[in-house]
Amino acid sequence: ACAVSDCDASGGQEIAAVNSTLTRTTNWSNSTVVYGQLLTWTGASGGSGWLTAANWDVGRAPLASDRILIPATEVQPVLGADAASIDLTVEAGATLDLAGFNYTVSENLAVTGTVKSAGTPTVTVGGNCDLTGASFNADGLTLLVAGTGETVQTLNGGDATVNRVVLRPGAAGLKVTQGFTAFYLSAEAEAARQIEFAAGATVRARFSAD
Numbered sequence: 001a002c003a004v005s006d007c008d009a010s011g012g013q014e015i016a017a018v019n020s021t022l023t024r025t026t027n028w029s030n031s032t033v034v035y036g037q038l039l040t041w042t043g044a045s046g047g048s049g050w051l052t053a054a055n056w057d058v059g060r061a062p063l064a065s066d067r068i069l070i071p072a073t074e075v076q077p078v079l080g081a082d083a084a085s086i087d088l089t090v091e092a093g094a095t096l097d098l099a100g101f102n103y104t105v106s107e108n109l110a111v112t113g114t115v116k117s118a119g120t121p122t123v124t125v126g127g128n129c130d131l132t133g134a135s136f137n138a139d140g141l142t143l144l145v146a147g148t149g150e151t152v153q154t155l156n157g158g159d160a161t162v163n164r165v166v167l168r169p170g171a172a173g174l175k176v177t178q179g180f181t182a183f184y185l186s187a188e189a190e191a192a193r194q195i196e197f198a199a200g201a202t203v204r205a206r207f208s209a210d
Contacts, residue, residue, distance in 0.1 A: 033060075036086060038067045041094075043075030048097070050079050064106070070094045070113070079103070090115060092133060098123075098141070111160075117141055126170075131180065132158035139163055143182075147174060155180075157201070165205070169193045179203045 005023035012027070039062050045054035051061040055077065062068055064084035070077060072093030079097065084104040090096050090113040100119030107127035111134035115123070120140035126148050143162050147153035147170025155167070157180025165182040167174055173194040178201055185205035187195055197203065 033063060033065065035065045036067060037065075038069060040069045040071065041073060041077050043073045043077070046075060048075055048078040050077050050083060051081070064104075070096050072113070087127075090134075098138065115141070128154045128156075130156040130158065131160040131162075132156055132178070134158055134160040136160060136162050142166060144168065145174065146170075147172070157203070167195055169195055176201050176203065181205065 003021040003023070004025055007025045009025070009027040037058065040057040041055060042057055043055050045052050047055070049055060053060045056062065062083070062085060066085050067087040068085040068089065070090045072091060076095045076097065079099045079101040082102045084106070086106050087108045088103065088105045088110070090111045092112040094113035096113070096115050098115065098117035098121045100117055100121055102122045102124070104124045105126060108129070109123070109125045109127070110130045112132060114135040114137060116137035117140070120142070121138065122142045122144055124144040124146055126146060129145055140163060142164040144166045145153065145155050146168040149170050150172050152172045153170055153174045155174060155176045156178045157176065158178055159180060161181040163182070164184040165180065165186070167185070167187045169189055171193065173196065175196045175198060177198045180203060182203070182205040185203065189195055
């Protein structure tokens with residue numbers, strides 16, 4: 001946030017400010033951002049740019065302090081850089097293309113649609129992770145389930161298939177409530193932490209434990 005006055009930016013691209021005060025400015029825009037705001041992808045610009053303001057229902061690009069919803073639309077989002085949000089939901093029929101970039105979810109991830117990517121991106125999840133119905137078209141993707149809080153983190157694998165899964169529980173541990181398939185699985189837990197697999201949660205993987 002800042003206060004801007006007597007500034008003419010007409011010689012270049014529009015300057016986008018956030019939670020700011022604009023006085024006597026040209027070619028500036030200001031957006032009011034509330035922590036935890038829900039942004040829904042629309043693809044209204046006709047392009048797939050993640051940072052294109054017109055592709056979001058609130059008319060601005062997403063921030064790490066937002067909660068992101070990707071529904072099934074005619075045009076689906078493609079990352080152009082690493083991205084982050086509080087929550088990320090990819091609905092059934094929707095596709096998120098990471099395009100080789102990393103995505104960090106500080107709290108909860110829910111995927112019933114498709115996540116695809118070239119390269120070797122990492123999706124990091126700090127809260128609960130639900131992959132029921134998820135499809136991963138990303139041969140080099142790593143799913144890092146890395147809790148940071150004091151509550152038990154849950155991973156519902158939804159019987160999805162992921163290239164590589166790294167389980168790094170927070171202080172309270174991690175519970176796997178439904179299984180998954182991973183070509184590589186690494187479980188990292190300190191002495192005071194635990195990873196619990198619920199009854200019937202079948203995990204198929206090449207497994208290593210540290």
